[in-house]
Amino acid sequence: MLQNNFRLQNILLLLASYIFYAWWDYRFLSLIIISSCIDYIAGLQIFKASNQSRRKFWLYVSLIANLGFLGVFKYYNFFAESFSQLMNQAGWQPNDLTLNIILPVGISFYTFQTLSYTIDIYRKDFQPTTNILSFFTYIAFFPQLVAGPIERASNLLPQMERKRNLSKEWIKEGLVQIVIGLFRKIVIADTIAAYVDLIYADVGIYNSSSILLATFLYAFQIYFDFAGYSDIAIGSAKLLGFKFHQNFNLPYFSKSLTEFWRKWHMSLSFWLRDYLYISLGGNRKGIKITYRNLLLTMLLGGLWHGSSWNFIIWGGIHGFVLAIEKYIKSKSFSIKLKPINFLGYPITFAVVLLAWVFFRAQNLTIATIAIKKILLFEWTLPYMGDINALANSVLLLTLGIIFDYYLFKKKITLELLGNQFNIVKTSFICSFTILLIILFYSTSNNFIYFQF
Template identity: 45%
Template sequence: MFFNSLAFAIFLPIVFFLYWFVFNKTKSTQNALLIIASYYFYSCWDWRFLFLLVFSTFLDYYTGIQIEKGKSENSKKFWFWLSIIVNLGFLGIFKYYNFFAASFSDLLNSAGIKASPILLDVILPVGISFYTFHGLSYVIDIYLKRIKAEYNFVDYSLFVSYFPLLVAGPIERATHLLPQVKVKREFDFEKAKEGIYQIVWGLVKKVVIADTCATYANAIFDNYTSMNSFSLIMGAVYFAFQIYGDFSGYSDIALGVSKLFGLDLLRNFNYPYFSRDIAEFWRRWHISLSSWFRDYLYIPLGGSKGGLGMKIRNTFIIFVVSGFWHGANWTYIAWGFINALYFLPLLLSNSNRNNMDAIQLKFNIESVKVFLSILSTFLLTCVAWVFFRAKTISDAVSYLKRIMTDGEFKFQYLDNERYSYELLFMIGVFVLIEWNSRNKIEPISGKRSMIKLALVIASIIAFGTFSDYKEFIYFQF
């Protein structure tokens, strides 16, 4: 069930009505309804993997209690590592087994040793990377005595399986969401209105920007050997806006839907393409994942407390692991490694936390420098996105090489549903709206909100892509 589908447009009002008018008596009935709705939502993808979600939920619920009740350190460690190993084991089998098996086989074949790997004919359970990380952070926090174990199974189940964040995040923390699900929610009209605004803006990002850009990005990347330099540059730019509109659009819809039920989720995007350097970009992009790796990998490895060598090592580890988290392909690892290289000069110069203030532009030389830094950061990000989007590292290198060697800069005709000029205009308007709203959660709220809402809905109807419901990119992760 997609957020941008007719099925979800029917599902959401039904759950909303039942939640506030039928199951609104107690916190327990509210949570029970949301769990039933979440399990139904997940089963619409593939009901066969519902058992995996339930098992993961029970595993971390039970091990969390055993860790807290453990009378010895060895007992606590046993239950802690049981949860870690089983969770990562499921993730490894479903997501990474075929990658490692095929890579090892290729290595043997390159050494002259014939090998035929045994591959698993399984599909990747949707959302497994997200709900696994929910459970892992919960168990780790209990083991480190940051939080107490949750003894109410219904409350904990809702924390793990809450449908707005279930299949593509944001990656929630027990410290943030569990306290909210443990109290009865009262309807807040202003919060619900904010939620509607955020849902609508998320739909603009998805069906107007991301899905339209996808049409062109796919055509260019799939036929890059026949494209000129200008088209290849535009292909990288189109994909940059596709993945931003797609993923941040999903996050906006998830946060907006959750506000309808009186629950706040962690913010996942903060206008990342207005970043002045790569460090700022990663503070603004997929915030819940970046902060997860910071808190549960970077800091335990020593963070920035050690010498320069340790800082460099830890930085490359979290970026490469972040790339690998996205998918079982060398292209994602390369993407993470490239971002680590981008980050390295900032780390060496101790300037990775320079741009912590709000962005301001005025008519002076300093503003020109800020604009150029934003533009250069975006262009570097687009280069890295080529590796993220390409099927192989060789394709990515050839794509970039052709940009440098073809030398032809003119529009090429693409047999798509819209002209490139119209799409460029749409992107330009989108960027201007986001720039003017960069200090807000979304652009619709504020003065003349109803007029803006009407205009945004009209743009969705006029320019949205509805011929088929395109899957959100991060569903595959």
């Protein structure tokens, strides 16, 4: 009955998604429902509006409602605390302005997803759906609800509104992608995390090389952690008959920061480009305005990740370097530098590594200490701790990088499985990977991007 009735499928998916989210905290389920109602109505009204002012009105309704929810729950306390600190320096001590607010899980992701819907309709790039069930399912779809990828309505909503036939090929690909994601997360990322967490718990007592090694490992921890989640989300969606876009593509194999952002968290990167950078004017209003737009986009992209000065500085570093790259390109320096373009790879990675310090540190004070120690490098051996555990981390990381390279460049999993569905090969690869996951399960942590 379900196989031939996508409406019943969507009812089941919507209920499952709401139960999935309510399991964390049922009270915040109302936010998703309210946001869905507002944007469903706003989309229809924008499309039906007879004049531009009315179209803008309903777009503003969507923007104010969604960004208002995000602002109150994610940023109010940050700005209240920053204001209080500023006033304290001026000699005035205001009463405590903060509120006891819990950050709803996934609010940053589903807010951006629902905003893309109304903005695309306003831009006349997409027509609104009249099927409220499909729209609500699109917003709450559980595989990517809490940590992405951020799927736009133009890709996912049409899939909600047509019959879905699940093929054996999709089952194979979905299962393999899920176990690859679990392997990346539990076997690689969580193993690396032990050393990273130890060093960043108190950077003041460790030497430069220890902090640098921990930061190097964190760069790959967050990659394998988030890429692993994306794999699980994409694979789970495929088992249900849906196709998500790719979210990572060997980001650390980039010769510029511009290229890095085409490969890292691609759904967010392209969202920021299409809905923020271009809305600010992009590169259409002169090179100076382009620099401004790049910096503002990345500052707001940093703030999107968390209500902390650390994330703003992280975004600022990326925006500043992106502007420098744009300047170099505009002056045709790239022609003169062509013989040494290979230096772009280590330079880009060094910039990304430096920025990750602010992303990982718990506060600005810890980040400042870590940066000072890294820049004033002491040529001493890093703290080894449990040498066996550290050796395992390095070995697994090396294997993980090699596996990732061949996964993306050589399509190794498809070669192993063959073009046709082979239950023996699929079962063997999945079982072997699950065995490794069980062996490393004791070190399992929450997904890093759950906090955003």
